[in-house]
Amino acid sequence: MKRSEFRTSRRSFIKATAGMGLAASLSSRAFGGTDSGNPIVLGIQGDLTGALAHDGLWEQRAVVAAANWHNKRGGIAGRPIKVVSVDTETKTDVGIRRLQQLIQEDACDFVVGSGSGGIGVASVPIAKDASVVYLPLSRTDSITTETANPYLYRFVANSSIAARASQKWMIDKIGKKWSIVLSDIAFGHSQRDAFTAALQSVGGEVVQSIALPPNVSDPLPFLLKLDRSVDGILTALWGPDSVRVYPALVTVGVGAKPKFAVSSTTNLFDVLKMGKSVDGLYAFDEVPWELSDYPNADATRTAFTEIGIGPTGRSVEGDDYVMLPSAVSCWECVSFMKRAIEGSGWASRADGIKLSNWTVANPAMPTGEMFLRPNLTVRSADQQAFADVYILQVQSGHMRVVNKIAAGDTMYSPTAAMTR
Template identity: 55%
Template structure:
């Protein structure tokens, strides 16, 4: 279990609204941050919000003095939501743009392929992808992840599900690796919480008629875990309601509710629960005054939707991209980083300074980074659609989602 200490003592500046900046470094050369993201393809909407957040965060950091007095430059590349393209764009960031740090893709396959390349280049990579293997298999000194993986998400949800809604759960899952990883995670976490995953229905991706699959669902289930993605969700939720499962509790797995405009489905999704890394509405954050800075800068309204127009927001990626820049600032200043040759010093600094406090830079909440794999354990939230709005129901402390790890990070 991670020991909680006062946030960031010693060399680091404390991350509060009035944090003191480290004096300007001798060099005035900009620090180059790469953003490897999805601007076209299936995840373009998500990546677009990550881009807005990274741009806003860099502008905010520059207004406050950059990192140790040095200005920041952001370079953005488009993975096209394709692994091969994502790797070519990463090589562009590493070799042509000479990036000092890279905020990585939210696509699991791209993230898994990128981590070893950044390790070999000795460039610190902060992936937004949530695939377990990024830290359970590929953990190294040059990869730091502050988003929750599938194991952490299932752990955060399962105890609340069993305690609040019942013990026998079913799952509707996407019939590919993502869905099966969720089935594995929830099978283990529900059993640990005293419940069970009693049934799992695999739904082929882009199924035009989900009814033949959904008809197999056991009507005695306490609830249904929804491990499907946007295009299928639009058809599945109305179909479940038509089959009489409208009042059966349903909970989405982490971040899938952000992949489409779920509240637009109206009565078909009223009462649906969601596990998320962040609340949606400003007033549901731990400190709305801190969160308002990120919301205003990124262009998010107080209801969690776009300020301009009425677009839905990929909130976890947006907020986490914002937080990645603050983590980098604190590590750069705390470790007295000067160039990429010092990137290992950031990992060493994290060992001594694993705890990060709630602040304008970390509006999601405080978290701890484990030295063994450089995975952060963040608070997660149980939300529910109530009257067409996604409202906070409960918070699950990050410390309760810690799982065993091998000592993968060899410094």
């Protein structure tokens, strides 16, 4: 297969980003004040088509926007950031091949990884073997448990973070007895296992688990089996499934029951356009949606503006939803590169352990224009990042904060045995 058949072409990349001023990180750019002949190459293992295409586009926009913003300020250690993007098609086998392309053909030093759990889990050992720093956007637990290594840093919140952050609030606010409706994929399984354990640890229980085939056309036969005695319904849904499941819950007569969406999944579809079927829906999220709900709104506005996000957390170009937590994490991933490279003296792939050791000694990321989330810290045991997180609720056509959970209260015991 020719590279042009799967690769994000210059024309399509510019078309997708030009309206937001993001097209400047292509290899032909002249970087003022930097060594343009010796760039730091950052790959995007992007989910640009397939089930996660909408999210992948916003993640790509955020990476490119952050790279441009830093390049305007001298790049990283006097070197420009060159961004190279490929398309996983949201398929595991394709995603693996695209990662190999980024590593072998494009000579990437760092890669922002796919949001797909299957792709992410399969990609970690490939990046490690090549000594390439991998920054996955997947929230599946095993990425920073079984496969944790010094070349892996995860800035998105995994299933265990979401469950630990939410467990007490769910019991106190809604009740102890829960059903979970999940997409039957790695992500759904990870969420089910994490929330089952978390609720059990505080006296609650998941009494029923209903797994839906991904992209299920008719969820009604599955949802008719829901236990009507539960206090609340957890949802861990692949984006396309959400738009069918929430209306179907109303149809089967449980629409009035409290519902709680796990792990930033309300960013996978346009929840605010779903009407009464999502009124009052609670959701775990890594970031607020509305700029006014950020504790550092002025600093956050910089990233929002560069990426193309408006003050309500939606696109400034038309009325479009945004994969907001991943976009913020992408911005922070590029900022982490700058901070850690300049701090550690990293110069090439050979310095991956040096980068990791520096991060162990300097785990806290200072809140500001580079790092938007308060109390953002990278844990040395598994290089999983933790930060303040939130429980949100759909209220009158807006997604508003109803509870904030401090970073320290989201930390679970590490299971990784990482060696450096």
